[in-house]
Amino acid sequence: MENIILIFVCLLLGVFLQRVKDFPVNSHKALNQFVIYISLPALALYYIPKIELSSKLLFPMAVAWIGFLFSFVFFWSLGKAFGWSKKLVGCLILVGGLGNTSFVGFPVIEALYGREGLETAIVLDQTGSFLVLTTFGIIVASMYSRDTPKASLILRKVVLFPPFIAFIIGGTLNVFQIDFIETMQTVFQKLGGTVTPIALIAVGLQLKIERESKHWNFLALGLFFKLILTPAFFYILYILIFGQTGKIIEVSIMEAAMAPMITASILASSHGLKPKLSSMMIGFGIPLSFLTLAFWYWILQTF
Numbered sequence: 093m094e095n096i097i098l099i100f101v102c103l104l105l106g107v108f109l110q111r112v113k114d115f116p117v118n119s120h121k122a123l124n125q126f127v128i129y130i131s132l133p134a135l136a137l138y139y140i141p142k143i144e145l146s147s148k149l150l151f152p153m154a155v156a157w158i159g160f161l162f163s164f165v166f167f168w169s170l171g172k173a174f175g176w177s178k179k180l181v182g183c184l185i186l187v188g189g190l191g192n193t194s195f196v197g198f199p200v201i202e203a204l205y206g207r208e209g210l211e212t213a214i215v216l217d218q219t220g221s222f223l224v225l226t227t228f229g230i231i232v233a234s235m236y237s238r239d240t241p242k243a244s245l246i247l248r249k250v251v252l253f254p255p256f257i258a259f260i261i262g263g264t265l266n267v268f269q270i271d272f273i274e275t276m277q278t279v280f281q282k283l284g285g286t287v288t289p290i291a292l293i294a295v296g297l298q299l300k301i302e303r304e305s306k307h308w309n310f311l312a313l314g315l316f317f318k319l320i321l322t323p324a325f326f327y328i329l330y331i332l333i334f335g336q337t338g339k340i341i342e343v344s345i346m347e348a349a350m351a352p353m354i355t356a357s358i359l360a361s362s363h364g365l366k367p368k369l370s371s372m373m374i375g376f377g378i379p380l381s382f383l384t385l386a387f388w389y390w391i392l393q394t395f
Contacts, residue, residue, distance in 0.1 A: 095199040095288070099378060102289045106296015123294035124358045127287055132222075132355060133258035135284030139218050140262030141271040149215050151330060152344040156190065156220030158329075159322055159348055160228055163189025166317060180310065182236025183366035187357055187373045188314045190225055191322075191350035193217040195288045196378060200350075200385060205343055212343045221353060226256035229359055237363040291354045298361065298371040307369045314352070314369075315377050319384040323349035327391070342392045349388045351381035 109115045116122075163185050171181035191197070194217045201213040230253050234246045250256060265271060272280065326348045330336045352373045361367040 095195060098288060099195065099292060102292035103296045103299070103375060103378070106293040107299055109293070109297055110300075120294040120297040121362070123290050123297070124362045127291045127294070127355060127358055128362065129254050130283055131287040131290060132255040132284075134280045135287060136218070136222065136255055136258035136262050137272065138277060138280035138284050139214065140259060141265040143215055143218055143266060145215070145219070148340060149212065149219075151336060151341060152212050152216035152347065153219045155216055155326060155344050155348050156193070156224045159191065159326070160185075160189040160224045162322065162325060163317070164232070166321075178236045179365045180369070182232055182363075183360045183370050184310065184314050184317075185232050185236070186229060186360045186365065187352045187370050188317045188322075190221055190229065190353035190356040191318065191347060192353050192378070192381075193221045193347045193350055195354060196381065197347050197350045201343055201346060204346070204389060205339055209339060209343045212340050213347060216344065216347050222255070223259060225353070225355060225359065226250075226253055226259055229356060230256070233359050233363040233365065237365060287355070291358055292374075294361075295354065295357060295371050295374045298367055299375040300368065305368070307366070307372055310369055311372050311376060314373050315380060318352055318373075318377065319349060319381055323384075323388050327388075345392060346385065346388060349381070349385055351377040 106120075109119075167181050167184040167188060170176065171178075171184075193213060197213050197217065198210060202210040205212075227250060230250050231246055234249050271277065323345055326345050330341050330344065354374055357370040357374045360370040
């Protein structure tokens with residue numbers, strides 16, 4: 093419950109700080125870079141060495157990968173058909189294709205499915221959402237932020253992306269079943285804990301409600317895709333087609349139904365991919381997701 097309250101408090105603080113004259117105008121850019129260079133790598137170094145993988149976790153692991161591919165095909169097709177700008181398509185792919193599987197997902201899943209459900213959610217987040225963000229996420233951000241992206245430049249961005257470097261280090265330690273000393277684990281845990289407040293304040297600093305904004309239709313489309321179409325896709329794929337049931341499958345579908353990922357919005361914003369729209373996706377998507385999550389939980393328990 094504390095995590096949910098923290099989300100709304102930080103968003104409101106960001107909105108409030110827009111009105112503080114002494115607060116730097118472009119401070120959200122510095123906060124975005126702090127998340128990318130400090131908070132996310134620390135999170136990876138804390139969690140990834142501890143992950144225990146098994147074949148039964150393939151379904152939750154696949155949620156982020158398949159979901160991002162689904163988002164790419166969906167928004168790329170619409171962008172091609174309607175002549176949308178590259179920056180708009182890139183923004184919708186990123187923010188619509190990655191879910192808030194940790195900061196919103198962890199407390200919701202633990203409340204609904206207990207410790208066992210939380211363990212599944214952590215695997216889904218770190219081997220799915222986080223890894224997609226640090227690989228395909230940075231590739232899409234690079235491709236859609238410039239007119240003629242070079243493959244060498246995109247590869248360089250991926251390899252030098254701080255969270256990806258941390259993932260490689262954490263993954264190597266996981267393979268050899270080694271972890272950092274307890275003191276360093278505590279340091280990484282506390283630094284990683286800054287992701288939610290700093291990222292959400294940065295989002296709040298950019299969140300402006302403009303009635304005449306041209307983004308409202310795209311906001312509605314993006315949230316409909318993320319909160320309704322994506323979980324419906326996995327419900328059909330996992331339950332109706334593959335015939336899978338059980339707590340792991342339910343957690344996978346609930347995580348697919350989460351609001352857009354905060355750090356995906358940060359990545360889109362830092363690459364100039366419609367920062368206002370990406371912030372609106374978070375600001376409106378998180379509150380709305382609590383209603384749609386209740387709907388999907390009812391579906392999973394009833395049918």
